[in-house]
Amino acid sequence: MMTRKIALSLGVLSLGALSLGMVALIAGTTATPAFAQSMSWQQAKQQGLIGEQPDGYLGIVGNATPDLRKIVSDINIKRKAAYTQQAQANGATVEQFAFTTGCNLIARTDPGEMYQTPSGAWKKRGTGAPERDPRCA
Amino acid sequence: MMRTLWMNSERGALTAALGAALILPLSGCVTINAPEKPIRIxxxxxxxxxxxxxxxxxxxxxxxxxxxxxxGS
Structure with missing residues (x-):
């Protein structure tokens, strides 16, 4: 009877240790990439560190750290390539297509995110309509 | 002698009037100043x-x- 009780408690203990280990393992796999890589551009956007500009590109809202510069330029290079391709397909200039997309991207910002007004000032998106260029559709 | 003098003064008055006629329209020109604000393109x-x-x-x-x-939204 006594030995059975000990064996039972040992089993419970080992089970507890196993589950603890698994929790640590799961936490480890999710936490490691966040530290190894810099944040994603979406995370920076959600935090209000970067925002949408009327010209169709991302901009840095406050302090321009090397990390933020890299995040923004990586995306902007890809955006410019996409605008260039679409501009050619639609008989427009890259600037025209980028500006049109800027109108749409500012319209799509979530409340709390930052965007640039036509005057060049950064503004936090509220629940209402954003302040956009009068040429926006 | 008197006559030539008078004639000279008459000619002088004529040239003066002619000169004034030439200068007058010039004084009526519109002056254009450079804008104070910088030209923004x-x-x-x-x-x-x-x-x-x-x-x-x-x-x-x-x-x-x-x-x-x-x-994505």
């Missing part, structure tokens, strides 16, 4: 509302098709 001048309307649908499609660079 708007680079978005060729982005008209008409162009934005024309490209709007294609622009929205581009955003939808590329959530990796435009973000």
């Amino acid at each position: 708007d680079l978005n001048i060729n982005v008209t509302q008409e162009v934005v309307y024309r490209l709007d649908k294609e622009s929205k499609n581009l955003i939808e098709d590329n959530p990796d660079i435009f973000g």
Whole structure:
């Protein structure tokens, strides 16, 4: 009877240790990439560190750290390539297509995110309509 | 002698009147000053509302098709 009780408690203990280990393992796999890589551009956007500009590109809202510069330029290079391709397909200039997309991207910002007004000032998106260029559709 | 003198003065008056006639229109010229504000050339001048309307649908499609660079909603 006594030995059975000990064996039972040992089993419970080992089970507890196993589950603890698994929790640590799961936490480890999710936490490691966040530290190894810099944040994603979406995370920076959600935090209000970067925002949408009327010209169709991302901009840095406050302090321009090397990390933020890299995040923004990586995306902007890809955006410019996409605008260039679409501009050619639609008989427009890259600037025209980028500006049109800027109108749409500012319209799509979530409340709390930052965007640039036509005057060049950064503004936090509220629940209402954003302040956009009068040429926006 | 007197006559020639008189004639000379008459000629002088004539040239003076002629000179005044030439100068008068010049004083009436509109003076143009350089603007005090710096001349700002708007680079978005060729982005008209008409162009934005024309490209709007294609622009929205581009955003939808590329959530990796435009973000998904």
